[in-house]
Amino acid sequence: MTAVTDTTHHDDHRHGPAKGLMRWVLTTNHKDIGSMYLWFSFAMFLTGGAMAMIIRAELFQPGLQIVEPAFFNQMTTMHGLIMVFGAVMPAFVGLANWMIPMMIGAPDMALPRMNNWSFWILPFAAVMLVSTLFMEGGGPNFGWTFYAPLSTDFAPPSTTFFIFAIHMLGISSIMGAINIIATILNLRAPGMTMMKMPLFVWTWLITAYLLIAVMPVLAGAVTMMLMDIHFGTSFFNAGGGGDPVLFQHIFWFFGHPEVYIMILPSFGIVSAILPAFARKPLFGYTSMVYAVASIAFLSFIVWAHHMFTVGIPLVGELFFMYATMLIAVPTGVKVFNWVSTMFRGSMTFETPMLFSIAFVVLFTIGGFSGLMLSIAPADFQYHDTYFVVAHFHYVLVPGAIFAIFAATYYWLPKWTGHMYDETLAKTHFWMSFIGMNLTFFPMHFIGLAGMPRRIPDYALQFADFNMIASIGGFMFGVTQFLFLFIVIKCIKGGEKAEAKPWDGADGLEWSLPSPAPYHTFTTPPDVK
């Protein structure tokens, strides 16, 4: 390795990837790293999904059938943590790695070795996190929000390793975000001005700022937990003058921007796909950029809407209620622009388009239930019920996950050089669409009727809706193996993809051949 000197000249694109398994361990190539992020994300998606299957199996009928309540708690906790930190965030970073350099005409990411490190921390962090399940006393059982004192005074010993896993995930995210900012601000091709950047690049730039601002705050929160557990401090212990509610403030100061970290890149993806298949330019590009920036700004001043029932002062309830409602304005601008993009477009409905339209419709439903939850007096009724579960799964599954599916289908031809199997992909879409709605729509009703979240048993009147939700959940879960099959099939072969397989698509990535060569834009293109 000491021979790493100036081996990379401008003519390096003639060299392909290195041979063997070590290629993936040592690589500095943004496409390799992007692929690893995506595969890691999918593995975590199946892991977290398996936990969701256990949850839905237990809730299939009232009563306790399959797992102990203590294990059920570990499943809800780990499902949330793995999906947030293992599945959704790495998938977006993977897409950023693959697409941002190709979209702005850069040779690679700005700091390629750090890029490798950002990825390779993740499997180690995941091993540490999942291994807690096999430790004495079980894994984390306090919910993905790990409120103190459940996560301090009453936590299992494995919490120490959970904390360090969060530290590692945070380090990875911060380095990933720094890399993305440096790439976007410094490596754009001549002529690629900020307001010419594709919206996926814009949304990721803003997401990266959010990550750098809040991941360190999360690190601070878990560090204080660690101190309370092992070193006798009293940050979250009122007996020593601290406050358990302080934990919630710090957590949600991280947590609310975090949920936007999981949705803003989706906005960028959908803003690329809708114009491509409506064969019209995106409606209101500039307003889209400002809307994303406003949403990001507002995300910092709404955190206590997660805490309406903990007893914060009335002024606080009012401030956070109105600030939260404000978010509906820029979000409304975005939905309006997406619909206007499709209006009178000459639309076709290939799989990426189907997922994107489903995104617009279903994310709007999730947005509206969010608006309902923002009303503080009403939230006293909804708080910690299945209504909340329905709300955030409506913004995360058809929001984040559907956008990731859409992006995968949209760019698979560019990545693999082959077209995916459209019939199977459409099957994947409809099965996911129906399964997802069957799972989460009834949760609105049982939530409003009073079923609390994170409980392995429930009263008999909730039985029917829970059974429907479980059937939908199994359907959604099984369907994802079809997705795996479609992707593998596409990598192995299939109809040859042209450089630009979607005739309405726009952007620098389509000026490259399919599959994209190992090194692209070693000489920057000129952007008109």
Add this chain to the structure above:
Amino acid sequence: MAHEGHEGEATSDSAVYYVPAQSKWPIIASVGLFTTLLGAGMMMNDMSAGVKDSIAHYVMFGGALIMAYMLFGWFGHVIEESQKGLYSAQMDRSFRWGMGWFIFSEVMFFAAFFGTLFYVRSLSVPWLAGEGDGAMTHKFLWPDFVAEWPLVNNPDNQNFPGAKGLIDPFHLPLLNTVLLVISSITLTIAHHALRKNERNKVKVWMVATLILGFAFLFFQAEEYAEAYNDLGLTLSAGIYGSTFFILTGFHGAHVTLGAIMLLIMTIRIYKGHFEADNHFGFEAASWYWHFVDVVWIGLFIFVYLI
């Protein structure tokens, strides 16, 4: 094709942006980080469970060795590349963005602890004493509790016996403030000298900066010893001790890191590295040092003075 070393506009040199070949350092860093944290976690769990004689500290020590090897290797390699002139002006800007946003992430890390301090002082301690919505907590749990800051009489004095005395801000902390502020000035003098290529002057002022930095750490350690031995101001002295130690402790850790960076830069100066117009490694270390200085000013005001 253009060549590295150009100082032209944003785009003239991008054709040779340096994309390094494969590197073993990131994976070594991941293994090292994992091993260190695994060992640290095992040690902490052993400590809290009262277990002795475990392999935990070997695991952590092993991890720390891997990390040290990685840091020397990786940074050594980067320095080597830089000396060979592989880094263009554009690459230099990537490093600047990277370091700048890394420092911003550190600012947010400290923000969590400063936020904790402000929240406790102005909201939750008064609430515990019955102000505002906290009336019932006060009445039923700790009716005798009185709000004060610094808080030395905790609500539960049995489990969290408060400190018997407080640090005098005009003794060691003031001295440390003076040391750190002067060290920022000496560092700036060194930087200006480097820009004028007055190498001997750089050496003198860098050594002065290092002495001031390590003196700060020495007095900080002395203050901790005093807090623990004479004042009963410990980690378990309630929220005052908790916020005191987490803020000063993480600051001290950052000063240590900053001092190590400056030490490396001084060694590089002695080895003849850096040019008058091209020395980002030096600048990055100096940015970092100014950042820990600014954090200290905040600490001195909000933790010690008021």
